[in-house]
Amino acid sequence: MPFTDYRFLVFLLPAATGGFWLARRYASDAAAQIWLLIASAVFCAWTSPTSLAVLTVSALFHYRLSRTLAAAEGARRRTILILGLLAGVSTLLVFKCIRTPLGLPLGISFYTFVQIYYLLDVYRREAEPPSLRDYLLLVGFFPKFVAGPIVRPADSLPLPAPHRISRQAVALGLALFSMGFAKKLLADSCASWVDPVFAAISKSQAVSPAAAWIAVLAYSFQIYFDFSGYSDMAIGLGRLFGWNIPVNFNSPYKASGMIEFWRRWHITLTGFLTENVYFRLPGQRKGALYQHRNLFLTMVLCGFWHGAGWTFGLWGAFHGICLIVNHTWRAIRRERGWTGHAPALARILTWASIAAGWVLFRAPSLGSAKRMLWVMLGFGDPASPWTGTALPRVALQLAALGLLACAGPNTQEIVGRSKDRIAAFADRVAALHPAWVFPGLATLWLIGVMLFLTQQNAHSPFIYAIF
Amino acid sequence: MPSSEPDHLRAIAGVLRRFTLSCLRAMVSIVLALLLAEAGLRLGGIRFEGSFYTSDWYTGWRLRPNAEGWVTTEVTRFIRINSQGRNDHARPPVKRAGVLRIAVLGDSQTASMSVGPDDTASAFLERRLNACEAVRPRAVEVFNFGVPGFNIAQMDLQLRQEVWNYSPDIVLLQFFSGNGLMNNRRDLNNASRDQAPYHVFRNGRLEVDESFRGFILTNGRAARHDQVADIMNRIGLLGLADAARVSIRELLASRGGADPRALKYGTDFQTRLFYYPPPDPEIEDSWRLAEAGILDMRDQALGHGAKFWLAVDASTFQGSDFGPANEFPHWGDQHLLYPEVRLSALATRENFPVLLLSDYIQDYGRTHRIFLSGWPEGHLGVGHRNETGHRIVGEYMAARLCPLIAAELGR
Numbered sequence: 001m002p003f004t005d006y007r008f009l010v011f012l013l014p015a016a017t018g019g020f021w022l023a024r025r026y027a028s029d030a031a032a033q034i035w036l037l038i039a040s041a042v043f044c045a046w047t048s049p050t051s052l053a054v055l056t057v058s059a060l061f062h063y064r065l066s067r068t069l070a071a072a073e074g075a076r077r078r079t080i081l082i083l084g085l086l087a088g089v090s091t092l093l094v095f096k097c098i099r100t101p102l103g104l105p106l107g108i109s110f111y112t113f114v115q116i117y118y119l120l121d122v123y124r125r126e127a128e129p130p131s132l133r134d135y136l137l138l139v140g141f142f143p144k145f146v147a148g149p150i151v152r153p154a155d156s157l158p159l160p161a162p163h164r165i166s167r168q169a170v171a172l173g174l175a176l177f178s179m180g181f182a183k184k185l186l187a188d189s190c191a192s193w194v195d196p197v198f199a200a201i202s203k204s205q206a207v208s209p210a211a212a213w214i215a216v217l218a219y220s221f222q223i224y225f226d227f228s229g230y231s232d233m234a235i236g237l238g239r240l241f242g243w244n245i246p247v248n249f250n251s252p253y254k255a256s257g258m259i260e261f262w263r264r265w266h267i268t269l270t271g272f273l274t275e276n277v278y279f280r281l282p283g284q285r286k287g288a289l290y291q292h293r294n295l296f297l298t299m300v301l302c303g304f305w306h307g308a309g310w311t312f313g314l315w316g317a318f319h320g321i322c323l324i325v326n327h328t329w330r331a332i333r334r335e336r337g338w339t340g341h342a343p344a345l346a347r348i349l350t351w352a353s354i355a356a357g358w359v360l361f362r363a364p365s366l367g368s369a370k371r372m373l374w375v376m377l378g379f380g381d382p383a384s385p386w387t388g389t390a391l392p393r394v395a396l397q398l399a400a401l402g403l404l405a406c407a408g409p410n411t412q413e414i415v416g417r418s419k420d421r422i423a424a425f426a427d428r429v430a431a432l433h434p435a436w437v438f439p440g441l442a443t444l445w446l447i448g449v450m451l452f453l454t455q456q457n458a459h460s461p462f463i464y465a466i467f
Numbered sequence: 468m469p470s471s472e473p474d475h476l477r478a479i480a481g482v483l484r485r486f487t488l489s490c491l492r493a494m495v496s497i498v499l500a501l502l503l504a505e506a507g508l509r510l511g512g513i514r515f516e517g518s519f520y521t522s523d524w525y526t527g528w529r530l531r532p533n534a535e536g537w538v539t540t541e542v543t544r545f546i547r548i549n550s551q552g553r554n555d556h557a558r559p560p561v562k563r564a565g566v567l568r569i570a571v572l573g574d575s576q577t578a579s580m581s582v583g584p585d586d587t588a589s590a591f592l593e594r595r596l597n598a599c600e601a602v603r604p605r606a607v608e609v610f611n612f613g614v615p616g617f618n619i620a621q622m623d624l625q626l627r628q629e630v631w632n633y634s635p636d637i638v639l640l641q642f643f644s645g646n647g648l649m650n651n652r653r654d655l656n657n658a659s660r661d662q663a664p665y666h667v668f669r670n671g672r673l674e675v676d677e678s679f680r681g682f683i684l685t686n687g688r689a690a691r692h693d694q695v696a697d698i699m700n701r702i703g704l705l706g707l708a709d710a711a712r713v714s715i716r717e718l719l720a721s722r723g724g725a726d727p728r729a730l731k732y733g734t735d736f737q738t739r740l741f742y743y744p745p746p747d748p749e750i751e752d753s754w755r756l757a758e759a760g761i762l763d764m765r766d767q768a769l770g771h772g773a774k775f776w777l778a779v780d781a782s783t784f785q786g787s788d789f790g791p792a793n794e795f796p797h798w799g800d801q802h803l804l805y806p807e808v809r810l811s812a813l814a815t816r817e818n819f820p821v822l823l824l825s826d827y828i829q830d831y832g833r834t835h836r837i838f839l840s841g842w843p844e845g846h847l848g849v850g851h852r853n854e855t856g857h858r859i860v861g862e863y864m865a866a867r868l869c870p871l872i873a874a875e876l877g878r
Contacts, residue, residue, distance in 0.1 A: 435489040440496035447504045450711035
């Protein structure tokens with residue numbers, strides 16, 4: 001269930017936050033966390049009951065294994081770790097590569113990585129096994145289990161105590177959630193420029209070069225606003241329950257190189273892969289050639305993590321090559337002592353490479369990707385959607401989105417600047433007479449119920465929720 | 468010691484004051500929330516389908532004059548119905564000398580509510596005919612009398628009650644197999660079953676089943692309802708409340724079980740039922756009612772000294788578009804051009820001109836590899852015709868009608 005779904009906004013979120021805050025106030029922290037666990041289970045089951053079953057089995061298995069691992073000594077530790085890693089990876093492979101009757105369980109790519117992270121942390125003795133309740137929350141906390149961010153367990157444990165949540169944190173959470181919501185709306189506005197064109201391409205129908213370029217540009221913005229919007233919403237929701245979920249995006253389209261891009265895009269995945277894959281591959285200290293090989297393999301793995309299709313693998317390989325080129329270029333500059341900068345050119349080149357990569361990422365097959373790239377090079381049919389009067393309007397809207405994504409401030413910057421004002425606003429609202437607040441909130445809730453009734457199928461899922 | 472009366476009264480007055488103050492605060496809070504929600508709906512571009520209809524004693528419903536609001540089903544657009552209740556430009560009923568008037572009758576495909584009055588097939592037809600050398604110097608005025616959901620009986624009644632007020636020289640029925648057949652019988656019409664008049668055969672004669680008037684008397688819109696509808700079309704929250712009401716009604720109706728037509732003919736009945744030979748007596752009856760209705764309209768036209776022409780429109784179900792449903796002209800082993808075949812035979816038998824649009828539209832869509840139906844915001848290649856589709860249909864009809872009109876004018 002996406003966070004923009006009216007069922008979530010109107011029913012689940014008020015119930016989850018209301019119950020959590022009541023339990024926190026009138027019962028105990030433990031009661032509040034149990035309520036949160038129930039809310040997370042309902043969130044998952046409402047979308048797909050089988051996903052809840054898979055999540056529960058996976059979490060219980062890994063929890064049991066982690067406790068055994070924590071208690072084990074010597075070579076047995078390594079064996080248990082390998083067993084855990086194999087279990088995690090094979091679960092991912094089974095669900096991603098084989099079409100099981102269960103389908104692809106919700107969030108499996110993300111919570112499997114969190115559990116692998118956790119096993120590695122326990123193996124390195126960087127994390128102590130928590131209680132079962134805390135572990136289940138660590139893995140299945142609803143704001144983050146569907147599409148991350150991938151929280152490092154050692155950084156998250158022990159879980160935040162509900163009684164320590166401040167009013168200001170809640171206000172900041174709501175601000176972040178609202179900004180994420182706005183980004184999601186922007187992302188959805190791009191879908192109508194993307195989907196018909198990729199659908200036409202996949203059916204070998206005519207597409208004009210202009211339409212293809214618009215679709216790819218729009219998809220670049222769509223995936224950024226969609227995923228970073230989702231992350232902002234997840235971080236904001238986390239704040240409502242006292243969690244400090246790490247930042248996942250930092251204006252990636254402002255990057256002036258592929259290395260920088262991956263430090264700004266899906267930051268938690270980059271961190272996970274760097275720490276647990278790239279640095280763990282053999283030959284890391286044997287020179288640039290081995291490092292480049294490892295980088296390439298890591299990125300191919302990154303590609304396949306997104307989906308068991310050749311397009312994703314190729315997308316990962318393409319990014320791997322771009323990263324190698326970027327590293328090599330840096331080394332050459334260092335060796336020759338070049339200090340000159342052309343930041344605009346670097347950003348344009350980086351952005352163009354990223355956009356080309358999105359063709360592979362979005363296309364349903366390699367053939368479609370090839371056709372799309374071919375059309376973008378000018379070998380298209382001029383008679384197709386978006387070649388008429390709508391073109392200037394679309395171009396203008398895309399330019400505005402581009403300006404926002406490539407030059408505008410990001411969520412952290414906006415919130416950072418407004419932090420004090422948001423806190424002061426929260427204090428002012430708290431000081432108001434209840435008659436000022438609750439009737440208005442109840443009215444908005446009622447309007448939300450009506451929206452739920454009328455727009456039940458209007459929401460669109462987050463792109464990353466399918467990985 | 469008992470409390471003094473003034474103290475007691477002061478206490479009550481204090482409670483009342485606090486209560487009144489709280490009520491005022493609550494009211495302001497609610498009003499602010501409503502304003503916030505209205506602004507949110509507007510800023511978020513969340514629109515709700517407006518109400519563009521009013522009750523009609525003869526045809527069940529018609530487009531409401533001067534109604535304006537958003538259409539949202541296929542594409543989100545603000546539209547305005549003219550003061551005469553049509554999706555075109557209002558014109559005086561009295562015909563100017565030297566003007567040739569064409570009244571186009573049809574359902575939603577003709578009404579074209581998702582495009583502006585200048586982008587309908589009727590508008591393109593008018594522009595093209597006025598540019599047609601063979602018709603000049605006579606000016607041509609094309610009236611778009613299309614009303615969404617109309618069956619053949621309603622078009623027939625509309626012709627009788629409304630269209631002749633504008634003295635058309637030619638009546639062009641744009642026949643679409645969706646409403647033109649599916650809505651001809653009460654048991655097949657699931658969208659507006661009780662609101663519509665129907666043709667029925669009684670003792671071999673075509674008559675009108677007027678039982679819909681009971682519905683109008685109990686549920687029909689009075690003038691104040693139309694005013695409320697106008698306000699609702701302008702205020703997002705009211706549109707939302709109305710949409711929520713409709714959703715609840717549909718939700719409750721859906722608990723009554725699946726569409727009986729789907730149970731009888733299969734879930735894909737809408738995509739094929741009326742495009743191949745009638746599979747049962749009910750569908751055959753619907754066809755016979757359509758034919759009888761068409762002939763009645765033809766007779767009306769002749770009675771008023773006007774010409775009657777028929778245009779058999781194509782649907783995306785027939786694959787007559789460069790869209791997802793381009794299995795044209797077959798559905799499995801079933802031929803999907805039955806309407807064209809049957810209505811051509813009727814036209815030949817009864818000696819009136821017929822335009823078949825499917826072949827041309829199909830060829831055009833395929834040759835130019837272009838979507839003639841749907842919008843990128845919704846589903847391309849599905850549903851009602853888009854602006855390009857209307858242009859193609861309007862221009863094609865003009866190309867075919869121009870020599871016919873010239874022949875009528877003796878040129």
